[in-house]
Amino acid sequence: MPSDFVRENHTLLCDYYELTMGNGYLLSGFGDRTAYFDVFFRTIPNNGGYAIFAGLEQVIEYIENLHFSEEDIEFLRSKGVFDERFLDYLRNFKFTGDIWAMPEGTPIFPGEPLMIVRAPAIQAQFIETYVLLTLNHQSLIATKASRIVQAAGGRPVSEFGSRRAQGADAAILGARAAYIGGCTSTACTIADSRFGVPATGTMAHSWVQMFDDEFTAFDVYCKLYPDNPTLLVDTYNVLSSGVPNAIKAFKKHGITKCAVRLDSGDITYLSRKTRKMLDDAGLHECKIIASNSLDEYVIRDVLAQGACIDAFGVGERLITSKSDPVFDGVYKLVAIEDEAGNVIPKIKVSENPAKITNPHFKKVYRLIENHTGKAIADLICIHDEVIDTAWPLTIFDPDYTWKRKTLTDFTAVELLKPIFKDGKCVYSKPSLEEICKYREEQLELHWDEVKRFENPHNYYVDLSQKLWDLKHDMLRSNR
């Protein structure tokens, strides 16, 4: 990472109500009260069967860098609503709590805690916005990338979308998230220098226009970059000009390992014609790259129609997750501790059952069937429950409780790992390559039915009997 790379102080990137509540907690004696918050999401983007968790590394950096500058405090004082005791408290503010989270790259499902924060109420409340925006953004893009990569069926997919990203972070961290989701490279140079996501790229139409004619532009490029050049062939006309000029340039320089890129027009038709022209010229090794407003739906369609494409560049529809640009992660209070340190579960009720929270300090197991090696359900338990795989375990649908299944030969893997303990990071951060490998392995644990593109099988996220009983007792006593 470049040494003059300085992270901006993003401490005040919070919702203002986190400060008015913090001030209120302090003044009403709740400031040091330990609170438990869960991060979870409700719906998988694009009606998909799974999402990919990402962004944890940036949450860790944020927590470690939290501090209010004197200017921040002066700004808050100028608002005229905060007590001096609260402003004093902020002067020495740092995170002193515990955090558990799933590793980046984990396939995740609605309703289960992806992260649990246990901290004094002011702190736990304060980090809400930044934690959510970071996890929501990167999980959104990793999930979209995973779908696109799946549609490409083994062909490399490069992330090309910086210019249409929603801001600089969206470009940089979006490229990181896309790589976690399975893209093989990016056009975003800084994502390479900061994170090691391989950056690639060759020419825009302006290169071709800059020269007097298209052949000269290609000729100069091949001379400068004889090692696997990619020529953009649609500045004037793909079939009558671009491809013939590319062939002529490759031949002139004796280049056989090369590519052409199609960035407009009907890529099924053009790629098949282009393939034939390249093959007729003996350029069998020349690849065809396509890059015009692609996403998983277009890629599936053009491949089904027999498009001859070896690699894809995907821009705006990936970097914004255009078809569904919001990941709906939320941050909800699930418990507080009383003065004696007892954990008191809390619940948020709603007329809409999907919006009722799962109370209490919890943990999550992924249950793997030993004889198939496949995941069959995630089980949310109260934090001190232990699953003994030596005994049969009966799981049930939390809504339709007559849907039951008894597991015998299974493995239970805890998904939430300790990240912070008493404000110190205790997590050994994996490299981006390790995250990608983990994502690949973890996706392997899931049935194809869950990974299906449309109408996927709903993976089960169940509650333990104990948690289900607690939740229903709380709901009844609330009515």
Next chain:
Amino acid sequence: MPSDFVRENHTLLCDYYELTMGNGYLLSGFGDRTAYFDVFFRTIPNNGGYAIFAGLEQVIEYIENLHFSEEDIEFLRSKGVFDERFLDYLRNFKFTGDIWAMPEGTPIFPGEPLMIVRAPAIQAQFIETYVLLTLNHQSLIATKASRIVQAAGGRPVSEFGSRRAQGADAAILGARAAYIGGCTSTACTIADSRFGVPATGTMAHSWVQMFDDEFTAFDVYCKLYPDNPTLLVDTYNVLSSGVPNAIKAFKKHGITKCAVRLDSGDITYLSRKTRKMLDDAGLHECKIIASNSLDEYVIRDVLAQGACIDAFGVGERLITSKSDPVFDGVYKLVAIEDEAGNVIPKIKVSENPAKITNPHFKKVYRLIENHTGKAIADLICIHDEVIDTAWPLTIFDPDYTWKRKTLTDFTAVELLKPIFKDGKCVYSKPSLEEICKYREEQLELHWDEVKRFENPHNYYVDLSQKLWDLKHDMLRSNR
């Protein structure tokens, strides 16, 4: 702005091909060749009738901060494709060219240059990605905000979306852009400390849950914040619990200037019932704020159904422009200068007429009819054309050239202002308040038909006869 606010070095936030092309321009003798690029967009998000231009201030900051650190150069060297002469060139890289742009807050239309960059080819090419991502992002959000504010019909709209934004910049600069588009406040605290967008906010559900019961939570809050408190009334049940407890708390503290917020359920039904309960309790001044998955479509619908809502909080659907999350601004070469300094127009051809560029170094006039004070068309001219409003001017549709109109009593306002001259910023940056005022005045110049929510009138963007002739000559000679 806080003094420990340090801007990250975003110089390497470029598409990698800008570097491979830059290296190529240098080595092939085109490095110092003056190039002209236009920024323009092709389609208005959500099939709207206009967009709002935003992001210029951040483009200026980016250009002024451009520099390659030694680490950046070392990183590029490690890629093994760049010539040492090019790496040397980057060591002293700074922008030395000219830029013209429209002021932020300008209503903009497809096809017209929003910004023109005139600079040595390497520089002009290099800034492409960052310029586009900045203008695309902020124009997207300002445009969406303008639609939502319009739907709210004078009721204040607050931007609430940080937690679902696509990264930190998307939250911070998105709040800025939403304000330019007409929002009155934000929940994003740092947008207030950096830009002066007023930050507001009161409580989340967690505040209500933190206390033993809802009334206590409201009671404590009113005691702490007696000056215009807003109570969130849907943690348990709006009508049977939230509103009665809010009324009880307001009454206990003698508060009449206050508000309740509805964040779930059917807000038409709930707001009407809530209004009646508040009025029956004599709380006529108590406002009702609604904030659950809103956008211009939902707001229009609930208001048409008689919802009693005084203000809106709009989150994810604004901060991501969910219904259409991409602003399709592009950056295209339109001319180069030959060695004698003559401007040689360039064109990008396409089978798709919408993708053919307008060649040459240009300027844009907005033509205002004097007797109505309304804008009737924008006219794109070659840079040295002058419109003499003393003479009648005939404008025509560039596609259907028989559609003609002759203007007599009109004013021609040049839209592109000088921003950089020889690498120096020559633009006196307006304050955010000035930008908002300008946006309001400029929108007033447009007919309601152009600002209509659906099926708006297509505002005319015409070419001067001279530019039209040039373009058609170039197209013919290309075939």
